[in-house]
Amino acid sequence: MFTVIGERINTTLKKVKAAVADRDADYIADDVKQQEAAGATYIDVNAGARIGCEEEDMRWLLGVVQGATSLPLCLDSPDPAILEMAYGLVDKKPMINSISLETDRFDPMMDFFKGKACRVVALCMDDSGMPKSVAEVFDRARRLVEALSSIGVEREDIFIDPLIQPLSVDTGNGVMAMEAVERIMTELPGVHTTGGLSNISFGLPQRRMVNRNFLAMMMARGFDSAIMDPLDSELMAVLTTGVALKGGDKFCMNYLKGVRAGRIKA
Numbered sequence: 001m002f003t004v005i006g007e008r009i010n011t012t013l014k015k016v017k018a019a020v021a022d023r024d025a026d027y028i029a030d031d032v033k034q035q036e037a038a039g040a041t042y043i044d045v046n047a048g049a050r051i052g053c054e055e056e057d058m059r060w061l062l063g064v065v066q067g068a069t070s071l072p073l074c075l076d077s078p079d080p081a082i083l084e085m086a087y088g089l090v091d092k093k094p095m096i097n098s099i100s101l102e103t104d105r106f107d108p109m110m111d112f113f114k115g116k117a118c119r120v121v122a123l124c125m126d127d128s129g130m131p132k133s134v135a136e137v138f139d140r141a142r143r144l145v146e147a148l149s150s151i152g153v154e155r156e157d158i159f160i161d162p163l164i165q166p167l168s169v170d171t172g173n174g175v176m177a178m179e180a181v182e183r184i185m186t187e188l189p190g191v192h193t194t195g196g197l198s199n200i201s202f203g204l205p206q207r208r209m210v211n212r213n214f215l216a217m218m219m220a221r222g223f224d225s226a227i228m229d230p231l232d233s234e235l236m237a238v239l240t241t242g243v244a245l246k247g248g249d250k251f252c253m254n255y256l257k258g259v260r261a262g263r264i265k266a
Contacts (some may be wrong), residue, residue, distance in 0.1 A: 002243055003225035004158075004236075005074050005095070005194065006032075006040035010117035011049035011066060020057050021050065028061065029068035036069045038230040039239075042095055043069060045086075045241060046076035054082055062089045074121070080108045084209065087116065095119040097227075099148070101126035101140055110151060115233075119157040120148060121194060125178075130163055137162045138187070145188050155190030164195045167210065168203030174214060178221045187223030193213065194225035204259055212238045237264040 011017045019027040032043055045065055047057035053086075054077065054135040065073065074095040075086045098121040101107040104262040108265055113120060124131055131137045141160045145163055148158055152250065162180040165173040177200070180191045201210035212235050216227065219242040230236055258264040 004039055004230055005042045005044050005227040006035035006230050007044050007227045011045040015051055025064045028064045032065050032068040035230050036071055039236055040230045042074040043071050044074040044076050048077055058082055058086055080112045093117050097121040098123050101129055113244045114151050119162055120153055121159045123161045125165050134176055134179045138183050141184050145191055159192045159194040160184050161195045164199040166202040167200050182221040183221045192225050193223050195224040197228040208232055216242050
């Protein structure tokens, strides 16, 4: 199963930021319902953009989002205190975004995860910055998995983010991400991989075309989750087709349903 983390409830987006500031519950609820209908597995909730308002905005968003969907949530914040508060307000096992190897983040988040029933997004970042090679990504992934396993987090609950970097900055970044995912999924069995899919297309025109092709190529290497926009119908068509091609759709039933419903077309 491919895990789709719906990325749209994020206050860095202008319309969401305005809706949160105005407490426009209808806008947020409608977007969440659309993401669920389109095939999201989790709804990501990020309230960090309005400086000084994250706690009250997150509380409000969690109430609205949980009233609009039965899906579990991905709680997205760099602040362990915000995550602790949010964890206490959710009614289903959440995903937590995120932990990294950065000194000021690693220890507080390790303390947070002890005894918690949740899934974990683990970023391949340390104090030296963004990874520069597949070897660096894998070494960080291995260390994160070892650390999380040591406090009782099951491998099936760990989602390694290799930190997808823009193709416009370095044309080797796509290949690096693909090779890193393949190595993680081969040498760290049981874990998942995820990441911000659209990072690859930053700075390029026709970004959705880049994202769609990249998703298919990443899936071929074992990528089994993405933080993405489920309302991009053609991206979701690529996903459904890719699952079938990888042997994950018995008798191609989901693919055929998508075709019949008009969601998949040439």
